[in-house]
Amino acid sequence: GSTLGILGSGQLGRMLAQSARRMGYRIHTLSPGSDTPTGQLADREVVADYDDLDAIADFARQVDVVTFEFENVASAATDAAAQHAPVRPRGQVLHITQNRRREKEALAAAGLPTAPFEVVDTQAQLAGAIDRIGTPAILKTAGFGYDGKGQTRVDRDTDPADAWEAIGGVPAVLEGFVDFAAELSVVAARGLDGAVVDYGLIENRHVDHILDVSIVDMPLAPEQAKAARDIAETVLSALDVVGVLCIELFLTRDGALLVNELAPRPHNSGHLTIEGCASSQFDQQLRAVCGLPLGDTRRLQPVAMVNLLGDHWAGGEPAWGAALADPAVNLHLYGKAEASAGRKMGHITAFGSDRDDAARRATAARAALHSTE
Ligand code: ATP
Ligand code: MG
Numbered sequence: 001g002s003t004l005g006i007l008g009s010g011q012l013g014r015m016l017a018q019s020a021r022r023m024g025y026r027i028h029t030l031s032p033g034s035d036t037p038t039g040q041l042a043d044r045e046v047v048a049d050y051d052d053l054d055a056i057a058d059f060a061r062q063v064d065v066v067t068f069e070f071e072n073v074a075s076a077a078t079d080a081a082a083q084h085a086p087v088r089p090r091g092q093v094l095h096i097t098q099n100r101r102r103e104k105e106a107l108a109a110a111g112l113p114t115a116p117f118e119v120v121d122t123q124a125q126l127a128g129a130i131d132r133i134g135t136p137a138i139l140k141t142a143g144f145g146y147d148g149k150g151q152t153r154v155d156r157d158t159d160p161a162d163a164w165e166a167i168g169g170v171p172a173v174l175e176g177f178v179d180f181a182a183e184l185s186v187v188a189a190r191g192l193d194g195a196v197v198d199y200g201l202i203e204n205r206h207v208d209h210i211l212d213v214s215i216v217d218m219p220l221a222p223e224q225a226k227a228a229r230d231i232a233e234t235v236l237s238a239l240d241v242v243g244v245l246c247i248e249l250f251l252t253r254d255g256a257l258l259v260n261e262l263a264p265r266p267h268n269s270g271h272l273t274i275e276g277c278a279s280s281q282f283d284q285q286l287r288a289v290c291g292l293p294l295g296d297t298r299r300l301q302p303v304a305m306v307n308l309l310g311d312h313w314a315g316g317e318p319a320w321g322a323a324l325a326d327p328a329v330n331l332h333l334y335g336k337a338e339a340s341a342g343r344k345m346g347h348i349t350a351f352g353s354d355r356d357d358a359a360r361r362a363t364a365a366r367a368a369l370h371s372t373e
């Protein structure tokens with residue numbers, strides 16, 4: 001059998017490991033943590049920092065292919081791995097998408113629309129950027145942001161010094177605020193042979209900048225749907241991606257699509273493909289990075305997903321039985337011991353007679369976690 005090496009050890013690696021294991025692979029994982037969500041399911045859990053190039057080279061020597069679920073691995077590390085095993089997607093994809101400035105420049109080079117933005121490297125540049133972009137705007141750190149961390153809103157009366165301080169005074173991007181009608185994502189996969197498939201349009205709703213609900217089959221006009229899927233194909237081909245990549249999009253009130261950001265890996269909004277689609281985004285990631293033919297993305301039933309954050313544990317262990325009382329519901333828990341506020345601990349999916357029914361059932365199941373009877 002073959003061995004899959006995963007850099008990173010969170011829930012994305014865990015769900016990839018579940019697909020990989022089902023298909024007979026051995027799994028090695030490397031991250032600074034131990035007893036991690038991925039490591040719990042791996043054959044070997046290597047504890048090392050992502051900048052420990054010797055450890056990464058040694059890791060790569062013992063696997064057949066290296067992929068990642070943590071996107072802040074430096075080029076030096078992916079280069080070190082690539083000396084010993086194929087890294088898929090290639091390190092350059094990671095390098096571009098881990099930095100908002102490089103990512104936005106790559107999108108612009110591919111002719112794809114984003115919100116207006118300006119690069120801000122120093123506090124001195126911020127005031128001018130605010131003048132040109134206008135308010136409201138959002139100042140985002142160029143690197144290391146997730147779940148809205150490293151972002152601050154800039155309004156007309158915001159003191160640029162406060163905004164600069166709020167993001168920690170590091171290189172950033174100032175983006176025009178998009179008064180969007182909706183958010184959506186396209187999760188797509190590209191094989192070693194260049195074939196591209198996607199899971200259609202997934203509608204996403206965020207609460208406090210964290211994904212809350214995802215629902216399949218967002219109803220858009222056919223030309224908009226085609227435009228969104230064409231954007232995905234353009235991105236995967238332009239970046240020469242081998243693997244899964246998610247494109248997060250804004251739908252503006254006048255019907256335009258703007259790319260928000262890219263995630264070069266399976267994505268939270270694609271978790272509903274595990275039960276909802278013939279081949280899940282994790283099956284697809286495995287197939288792509290291992291050079292196998294891609295699977296069928298066909299959606300089997302209307303399905304929706306809701307995230308379970310650590311907040312749900314605040315009153316003690318949630319009432320799992322109450323959530324599962326609806327047989328259309330499936331529960332996923334990531335094996336994290338510590339349930340801090342805002343931390344992604346698991347998710348719930350639900351099938352429904354249509355997409356609204358699926359979303360209602362998933363949301364109701366989550367609400368039932370706190371039922372007291
Ligand atoms: P993640 O990687 O977890 O998706 P992130 O920290 O990289 O999150 P973004 O995707 O940039 O953050 O932003 C999180 C959410 O904040 C978006 O999904 C959207 O709801 C809102 N948001 C971000 N940028 C803008 C914008 N320019 N205009 C309006 N809303 C925005
Ligand atoms: Mg992001």
Ligand code: MG
Nearest residue numbers: 147248260261
């Ligand atoms: Mg995002």
